[in-house]
Amino acid sequence: MVENTLRVSVIGLLLAFAFALSACGGPATNTAPANTKPAVETKPSKATFLAVGDIMLSRGVARLIDREGELAPFNSMADVFRSTDFNFGNFETPVSGNDTRVGKGLVFNTRKKDVEGLVKYNFKIVGLANNHALDQGEAGLRHTMAFLPGKGIEYVGVGETPEEAWKGKIITANGIKIGFIAASYSSYNDNGSRRNPFVARIEDVELMRNSIQRLRDEGCQFVVATMHAGIEYTRRPHQPQIDFARAAIDNGADIVIGGHPHWIQTTEVYRGKYIFYSLGNFIFDQRKPDTMEGLMLKVTVAHDGGVNVEKTARLDRVELMPVIVERFGAPRSATPAESAAILRKIGINDPVISPK
Numbered sequence: 001m002v003e004n005t006l007r008v009s010v011i012g013l014l015l016a017f018a019f020a021l022s023a024c025g026g027p028a029t030n031t032a033p034a035n036t037k038p039a040v041e042t043k044p045s046k047a048t049f050l051a052v053g054d055i056m057l058s059r060g061v062a063r064l065i066d067r068e069g070e071l072a073p074f075n076s077m078a079d080v081f082r083s084t085d086f087n088f089g090n091f092e093t094p095v096s097g098n099d100t101r102v103g104k105g106l107v108f109n110t111r112k113k114d115v116e117g118l119v120k121y122n123f124k125i126v127g128l129a130n131n132h133a134l135d136q137g138e139a140g141l142r143h144t145m146a147f148l149p150g151k152g153i154e155y156v157g158v159g160e161t162p163e164e165a166w167k168g169k170i171i172t173a174n175g176i177k178i179g180f181i182a183a184s185y186s187s188y189n190d191n192g193s194r195r196n197p198f199v200a201r202i203e204d205v206e207l208m209r210n211s212i213q214r215l216r217d218e219g220c221q222f223v224v225a226t227m228h229a230g231i232e233y234t235r236r237p238h239q240p241q242i243d244f245a246r247a248a249i250d251n252g253a254d255i256v257i258g259g260h261p262h263w264i265q266t267t268e269v270y271r272g273k274y275i276f277y278s279l280g281n282f283i284f285d286q287r288k289p290d291t292m293e294g295l296m297l298k299v300t301v302a303h304d305g306g307v308n309v310e311k312t313a314r315l316d317r318v319e320l321m322p323v324i325v326e327r328f329g330a331p332r333s334a335t336p337a338e339s340a341a342i343l344r345k346i347g348i349n350d351p352v353i354s355p356k
């Protein structure tokens with residue numbers, strides 16, 4: 001009985017399908033010209049996100065958390081985090097799952113509970129392509145890749161294969177699809193000498209090109225290329241950073257944002273697109289003066305709307321917001337005087353960029 005009923009309904013479905021096919025695929029009986037597309041109206045929209053520098057929830061930051069709680073590294077910036085649609089940062093520590101480790105020397109680990117600040121303050125996506133991705137081995141990286149999405153945090157820059165590591169992810173905010181990719185100068189903390197399949201590398205231009213193309217094919221309207229590269233404690237980018245950033249723009253990225261040098265670095269406009277070579281530290285426990293300053297970007301992306309308009313969105317505004325890292329891991333907004341002094345170091349007078 002059950003079988004018969006099933007057969008009858010399958011036949012019914014097939015007939016309905018055949019009818020639907022003939023209705024739209026048969027000889028044209030409607031009067032509209034075949035090549036007229038229906039008018040699609042898009043409403044104007046804007047989306048805003050923060051991009052912050054390096055976040056290291058380990059070592060001295062773990063001690064800060066032990067003293068003041070999981071949210072201590074984030075709390076001073078709560079209002080700023082809440083002023084956007086979502087936030088992005090480079091997350092420089094694996095979450096290995098082994099919470100007895102708090103990171104020591106140059107081998108980092110984040111305890112599972114210590115990601116609460118990222119969750120609470122709307123970090124919907126993080127970059128994991130950095131020189132500490134494998135600090136807790138392959139098992140540590142795999143745990144990180146399984147754990148973060150479970151907390152509502154997407155990641156870019158790592159995977160089981162180079163293609164997977166290069167796969168971009170899209171965050172949709174107010175109807176605008178913003179894609180992210182991430183790549184690093186190094187796969188381990190060894191200055192880039194050994195490679196592994198897990199970390200996207202800045203020299204993989206071909207993979208980057210495919211990745212951006214795939215994002216566009218998926219309807220992505222604005223591409224953010226992020227990189228972890230540069231020489232530590234320097235103010236200007238070196239050639240591999242410049243090569244990556246320009247190649248990203250040549251291949252369709254709309255903005256390039258970097259980190260790793262622990263200092264903020266100069267910016268560049270290339271073919272009308274902005275490159276921020278290094279945002280410096282954001283949550284980090286270093287103690288030398290310039291490492292206790294960072295740059296946060298408040299990025300606004302706009303789609304102007306209209307009828308049958310192109311799908312791409314544009315950069316509407318970038319606000320450069322310097323931060324001061326206190327208590328070895330708790331950034332706060334810099335005062336106007338501090339901001340001006342920090343921005344002067346990279347030759348910037350006006351903290352607001354509004355491209356034409």
Ligand SMILES: [Zn+2]
Binds near residue numbers: 132228
């Ligand atoms: Zn780094």
